[in-house]
Amino acid sequence: MTLGYDVLVALPPKAVLADGTSVRPVPAWSPISSTLIHGERDAILVDAPHTAEKAREVAGWVADSGKNLVAMYATHGHGDHWFGFAEVAKRFPGTPVLGTAGTVALAEYQATARMDFWKSQFPGQIVENVVVPSVIDDHAFALEGHEVRFVEAGDSDTQDTTFVHVPDLGLVVAGDIVYNGVHPFLAGGDEQRRRDWIAAIDQIAALKPTAVVAGHKAPGGDDDPRHLDRTREYLRDAEELRAIARNAKEFADLMTLRHLGRINPAILAQSAEHLFPGTTAA
Numbered sequence: 210m211t212l213g214y215d216v217l218v219a220l221p222p223k224a225v226l227a228d229g230t231s232v233r234p235v236p237a238w239s240p241i242s243s244t245l246i247h248g249e250r251d252a253i254l255v256d257a258p259h260t261a262e263k264a265r266e267v268a269g270w271v272a273d274s275g276k277n278l279v280a281m282y283a284t285h286g287h288g289d290h291w292f293g294f295a296e297v298a299k300r301f302p303g304t305p306v307l308g309t310a311g312t313v314a315l316a317e318y319q320a321t322a323r324m325d326f327w328k329s330q331f332p333g334q335i336v337e338n339v340v341v342p343s344v345i346d347d348h349a350f351a352l353e354g355h356e357v358r359f360v361e362a363g364d365s366d367t368q369d370t371t372f373v374h375v376p377d378l379g380l381v382v383a384g385d386i387v388y389n390g391v392h393p394f395l396a397g398g399d400e401q402r403r404r405d406w407i408a409a410i411d412q413i414a415a416l417k418p419t420a421v422v423a424g425h426k427a428p429g430g431d432d433d434p435r436h437l438d439r440t441r442e443y444l445r446d447a448e449e450l451r452a453i454a455r456n457a458k459e460f461a462d463l464m465t466l467r468h469l470g471r472i473n474p475a476i477l478a479q480s481a482e483h484l485f486p487g488t489t490a491a
């Protein structure tokens with residue numbers, strides 16, 4: 210077997226201001242997965258985190274693999290999945306940074322109008338001189354003769370998300386369509402988007418992958434395809450409990466009880482306050 214993959218989970222950086230105070234509770238962010246799909250010589254990197262320190266860890270990890278990096282691919286436009294490519298590019302100059310047209314459109318917004326948000330959440334920590342991905346010419350890529358497919362799956366936790374499918378490995382790198390051991394981010398859209406999200410999960414499930422890498426996963430988490438079902442279940446629970454709860458706090462409490470194993474309750478609080486505007490989860 211000449212084809213393989215490895216995952217590096219970047220632990221969340223603390224959001225700390227220059228004066229030492231924290232701007233949000235710890236953990237400040239969910240852990241972020243970077244995946245290296247590799248043949249004997251060449252490799253493709255999928256996603257890289259947004260803070261310089263974590264991105265440098267990914268760059269060192271790719272360099273240590275000894276592989277020749279032939280492409281970097283962003284699963285979607287959120288900055289925490291691609292800002293880090295600029296750090297990796299310092300080690301691998303000239304390697305193309307790629308995404309779909311939908312990813313690139315959101316990435317351009319993240320790199321401009323949205324950059325103040327990122328810098329306010331992670332003062333002094335965001336990667337400098339980010340490189341917005343270029344639109345892919347082709348949705349299939351040959352890695353030493355093995356097909357790597359970039360598949361558009363519509364909306365999930367944000368607009369125009371995609372996943373990477375490597376049929377010869379039975380592998381799907383799912384970006385934010387799948388969460389593993391971490392509360393999914395529901396504050397990025399409405400009910401229609403959550404329905405589309407389930408459709409995206411179904412689209413992956415139909416490929417019958419044997420390994421599914423979640424874009425956000427708790428450290429030590431496996432890549433079992435059951436995380437497709439677990440994420441779908443979470444979304445269905447959210448719809449069910451949204452109809453029962455009277456405010457954000459009740460919703461967050463009910464979801465917590467059903468999903469005790471998931472980390473980063475700060476994300477659940479954001480979701481709850483999005484679903485119950487004008488009420489607080491605290």
Ligand SMILES: [Zn+2]
Binds near residue numbers: 289290
């Ligand atoms: Zn994400």
